[in-house]
Amino acid sequence: MTSMVNAAEVTRLFELRGGPLRDLAERAGSVADACHAMAVRFHRGGKLVTFGTGGASADAQHVAVEFVHPVIVGKRALPAISLTTDVATVTGIAERDGIADIFSRQIRCVGQPGDIAMGISADEYSPSVLAGLRAAKELGMLTVALTGSRPDGARDGETIATSPFVDHALVAASGDPRAVKETHVTMYHVLWELVHVFFEQPGVLA
Amino acid sequence: MTSKRNDTGNDAMESLYPFLYADSSNIDAVLDQVRASTTAKAAEIDELRQVIARRDSERIARCASDMAERFAAGGRLFAFGNGGSATDAQQLATLFMHPDGSGSAHPDGPDGGFPALPAFGLANDTSVVTALCNDVGVEVVFARQLAAFGGKDDIAVGLSTSGNSDNLVRAFDEATRRGMLTVGLAGYEGGKMAELASDEDGKPASIDYLFVAPSASVHRIQEAQTTIYQVLWQLTARLTAELSPRIQQNTVEVTHVPRHTG
Numbered sequence: 001m002t003s004m005v006n007a008a009e010v011t012r013l014f015e016l017r018g019g020p021l022r023d024l025a026e027r028a029g030s031v032a033d034a035c036h037a038m039a040v041r042f043h044r045g046g047k048l049v050t051f052g053t054g055g056a057s058a059d060a061q062h063v064a065v066e067f068v069h070p071v072i073v074g075k076r077a078l079p080a081i082s083l084t085t086d087v088a089t090v091t092g093i094a095e096r097d098g099i100a101d102i103f104s105r106q107i108r109c110v111g112q113p114g115d116i117a118m119g120i121s122a123d124e125y126s127p128s129v130l131a132g133l134r135a136a137k138e139l140g141m142l143t144v145a146l147t148g149s150r151p152d153g154a155r156d157g158e159t160i161a162t163s164p165f166v167d168h169a170l171v172a173a174s175g176d177p178r179a180v181k182e183t184h185v186t187m188y189h190v191l192w193e194l195v196h197v198f199f200e201q202p203g204v205l206a
Numbered sequence: 207m208t209s210k211r212n213d214t215g216n217d218a219m220e221s222l223y224p225f226l227y228a229d230s231s232n233i234d235a236v237l238d239q240v241r242a243s244t245t246a247k248a249a250e251i252d253e254l255r256q257v258i259a260r261r262d263s264e265r266i267a268r269c270a271s272d273m274a275e276r277f278a279a280g281g282r283l284f285a286f287g288n289g290g291s292a293t294d295a296q297q298l299a300t301l302f303m304h305p306d307g308s309g310s311a312h313p314d315g316p317d318g319g320f321p322a323l324p325a326f327g328l329a330n331d332t333s334v335v336t337a338l339c340n341d342v343g344v345e346v347v348f349a350r351q352l353a354a355f356g357g358k359d360d361i362a363v364g365l366s367t368s369g370n371s372d373n374l375v376r377a378f379d380e381a382t383r384r385g386m387l388t389v390g391l392a393g394y395e396g397g398k399m400a401e402l403a404s405d406e407d408g409k410p411a412s413i414d415y416l417f418v419a420p421s422a423s424v425h426r427i428q429e430a431q432t433t434i435y436q437v438l439w440q441l442t443a444r445l446t447a448e449l450s451p452r453i454q455q456n457t458v459e460v461t462h463v464p465r466h467t468g
Contacts, residue, residue, distance in 0.1 A: 004267075004271065004445075005267045005270055005271065005441045005444075005445060006264075006267050007263035007264040007266075007267050008263075009267065009441070010259065010262075010263035010264075010266045010267050010437060010441070011259045011260075011263045013437045013440065013441075014255050014256070014258070014259035014263070014433060014437065015259070017252075017255055017433055018252055018255075021248045021249075021251060021252045022248070022252075024244070024248045025244065025245040025248040025249065028240075028241040028242075028244035028245050028248075029237075029241055031240070031241070031244045032237045032240040032241045032244065033237070035240055036233070036236075036237065036240075054300065054304070055297050055300055055301065058293040058294070058296045058297040058300070059293065059297075061292075061293045061296075062290050062293040062294075065289055065290055065293070066290065069289065071290075071367075071424040071425070072424075178436040178440065181297075181432065181436070182429060182432050182433055182436070185428060185429050185432050186247065186248065186251055186425075186429050189247075189425035189428070189429065190243070190244050190247050193243075193247075193425070194240045194243060194244065197236065197239065197240055197243070198236065198240075201236050204232075204233045204236050
């Protein structure tokens with residue numbers, strides 16, 4: 001066949017993933033701050049509510065199962081739900097109220113002031129994710145966002161990362177949505193693991 | 207309430223785990239530890255990806271070519287896994303079905319156009335999964351669906367971190383019986399899936415391409431697997447469009463999608 005890919009191309013694609021990881025290492029302080037704030041909320045009885053669209057909806061579910069059913073034996077189960085799994089509710093809201101409300105509507109229903117919202121988007125901007133974070137912030141929830149650095153339809157420079165409704169924005173430094181997704185996976189694995197470090201030190205959760 | 211401190215015991219523990227016994231009011235020390243841990247984990251996954259690129263680039267390229275031939279012949283992809291790997295299976299399916307589904311298409315993006323190709327996540331339908339779990343058992347949840355859908359032009363992709371999931375082993379057996387191309391992603395040393403993998407001797411195998419992320423961390427394994435399947439998708443989608451003019455016409459136009467600000 002005429003069309004081929006070779007090992008060099010595969011290697012090049014793998015190497016593209018290095019940059020965003022080095023950037024993540026440089027932003028370790030932001031990760032640590034987000035972990036601490038999340039641990040405080042969990043410690044006080046709050047739950048985690050996750051959401052995202054497209055591929056990020058799968059990430060939202062991954063985060064929820066990570067906290068509810070830890071892979072490391074002996075770590076305590078923490079309450080987390082994804083707003084992407086109830087297809088009846090998601091499609092119902094989308095049909096009646098519009099796609100931008102699919103998460104904010106659910107948050108106003110299930111969210112409590114002591115909870116944590118985590119919105120995930122591979123872009124800089126997503127109307128439904130931003131609306132969810134806004135609804136959460138207005139309820140008094142802690143808001144955490146995992147986003148990319150790809151301009152995507154933002155108006156007047158408004159992005160998830162710069163939104164006043166986002167307490168902790170963790171930005172993956174890549175314009176490639178696949179590299180962003182992979183960096184997000186590392187981010188939420190680290191968030192899960194390091195939240196538990198704070199549980200081992202209850203004195204810092206006051 | 208006061209507690210009596212066992213000095214001897216605690217001193218011994220403290221020398222082993224100084225961090226755990228740091229002044230509990232010293233939030234800065236804990237934050238420092240967490241920052242250092244974040245940096246270390248980023249370095250760990252970077253290194254794991256480099257190991258896989260060195261070891262498996264050639265096979266990943268060949269696997270993408272084989273997958274593209276199946277798609278060009280009219281085949282479909284079925285992805286499956288448990289827990290976090292179920293979300294990866296779902297992500298892989300949506301990558302093929304709705305290219306650039308992790309964000310809308312953007313004219314300045316790196317993507318060009320990718321064809322929309324038929325793909326299914328076998329953990330997505332809770333009715334089917336719970337029916338099979340309840341009526342038969344969790345070991346058949348993927349195999350039964352492949353028996354219903356799978357054909358000789360199709361592709362089965364199973365993801366596991368341990369490589370030991372019985373329902374994946376059963377699914378690969380069923381896929382092979384049906385003549386499907388089989389691709390496995392595992393971690394550690396490959397587990398049971400390593401025993402099913404094809405090797406140079408041409409022994410009968412139910413996994414044509416097995417990619418192992420050699421790590422003992424479930425998290426690093428999943429992160430490396432995400433790269434493997436996303437690279438496989440990117441190469442396969444492009445090759446399929448080149449191979450098949452019919453599919454080329456189905457290429458998703460990468461135009462700017464107007465978005466309202468909500």
